[in-house]
Amino acid sequence: MKILLVADIHGEIENLSKLIHGIKDDVDLIICPGDFTDIFNTPEGFSQLDIAELIIHKLLSLKKPVLCVPGNHDPYEIIDIFEEYGVNLHGCVKTFNNIDFVGFGGAETPFHTKFEPSESEIEDCFKKIEPNIKNRFVLVTHNPAFNTRFDEIPNNKHVGSKAIRSFIENKKPILAISAHIHERGGIDSLGDTKMFYPGPIFEGYYGIIEINENVNCEIKKVE
Numbered sequence: 001m002k003i004l005l006v007a008d009i010h011g012e013i014e015n016l017s018k019l020i021h022g023i024k025d026d027v028d029l030i031i032c033p034g035d036f037t038d039i040f041n042t043p044e045g046f047s048q049l050d051i052a053e054l055i056i057h058k059l060l061s062l063k064k065p066v067l068c069v070p071g072n073h074d075p076y077e078i079i080d081i082f083e084e085y086g087v088n089l090h091g092c093v094k095t096f097n098n099i100d101f102v103g104f105g106g107a108e109t110p111f112h113t114k115f116e117p118s119e120s121e122i123e124d125c126f127k128k129i130e131p132n133i134k135n136r137f138v139l140v141t142h143n144p145a146f147n148t149r150f151d152e153i154p155n156n157k158h159v160g161s162k163a164i165r166s167f168i169e170n171k172k173p174i175l176a177i178s179a180h181i182h183e184r185g186g187i188d189s190l191g192d193t194k195m196f197y198p199g200p201i202f203e204g205y206y207g208i209i210e211i212n213e214n215v216n217c218e219i220k221k222v223e
Contacts, residue, residue, distance in 0.1 A: 001097045004030045005207035006059070007179035008200035010038040010073065011051050015201055016058050023062075025208055029096055030064050031089075033179040034071025034105050034142035035200075036078065039113060048114075052078050056085050067094060069105030071142045071179065072113040089140055091125050093132040099211060100137035102129065102173070107143035107161070107180050115142075122163040130171070136215050137173050139164075139193075144178035149188045150197050151181055168193050175209065175217050187219050194219065 004027040009016055036055045037048040052074065059066045067089040070078050082088035089103030104125055106115035117125075144150035144160040145168055151160025159181070168176050168190050176195045185199030198207030198221045210218040 001029065001099070001211045002027045003209040003211070004062075004064075005177060005196070005198055005209060006030065006032050006201050007198060007206075008035045008071065008182060008202060009055055010035055010200065010202045011041045011043075011048075011055075012202035013051070013054060013058065015204060016055060019201065019206055020058055020062060027062070027064055027208070030059055030062060030066045031101075031140055031177060032059065032066070032068045033140050033177055034069050035073045035179060036068075036071065037075075038073050048073075048075050049077055049081060053081055056081065056087060059087075060085065065096060067096075067101055067103065067140065069103040069140055069142055070115045071105060072107040072109055072115050074105070075114045078115075091129060093129050093137075095135065097211075098135055099174075099215070100133050100135045101140060102133060102137050103140040104164070105142045109159075119161060119163045122161060123166075126163070126167050133171070137171075138211075139168065139173040139176045141176070141178050142180050144180060144184070144197065145176065145190060145195070148190060148195060149186060150178055150184045150195065152184060153181065154183075165190070174211070174215055175219075177209075185221060187221065196221075198222070
């Protein structure tokens with residue numbers, strides 16, 4: 001199974017269009033871990049939900065299954081659009097090719113953005129959906145796990161989620177996908193779990209993930 005990973009679009013539809021028209025990989029699934037829109041970058045006459053719907057149409061134009069979680073910039077109502085188009089992974093477990101995908105979006109920030117669930121909300125959601133995980137699984141979150149290479153900001157402070165880190169350590173997904181901290185793209189691991197953030201598509205980055213029949217992951221960051 002080959003997965004296209006597109007993160008942190010922030011309303012930059014032109015860059016997404018370039019990727020969609022230029023991608024040469026024959027993918028089976030598309031994953032977007034949030035920030036479809038940007039609270040500071042919404043064209044006059046459009047709402048953030050208008051932009052989100054346009055982006056979902058772009059992703060679906062590849063005629064492959066799509067799974068999405070919201071980012072902290074996205075309004076809570078984006079989940080209704082995800083549900084309408086059958087792409088929602090937030091607070092859900094979806095199975096594809098005998099692999100479960102588990103998702104949770106948003107991230108707490110000091111900037112009072114729109115989708116900022118608390119640590120207790122994340123923990124409660126994971127407890128609720130955990131019984132639905134039946135197979136080896138991939139975790140898809142907007143916020144990265146705490147104290148990893150993906151959540152460190154320029155002052156060397158780690159700002160990721162402790163609840164997400166605990167879930168990874170306890171449940172051991174084969175892969176943890178995240179987004180959010182634009183400067184911290186790359187590949188890492190936490191225990192036996194591989195971790196990946198390709199960087200933001202608005203800067204021209206995306207990812208390709210291949211999961212073979214032995215459930216081993218090959219990860220590629222692409223510019």
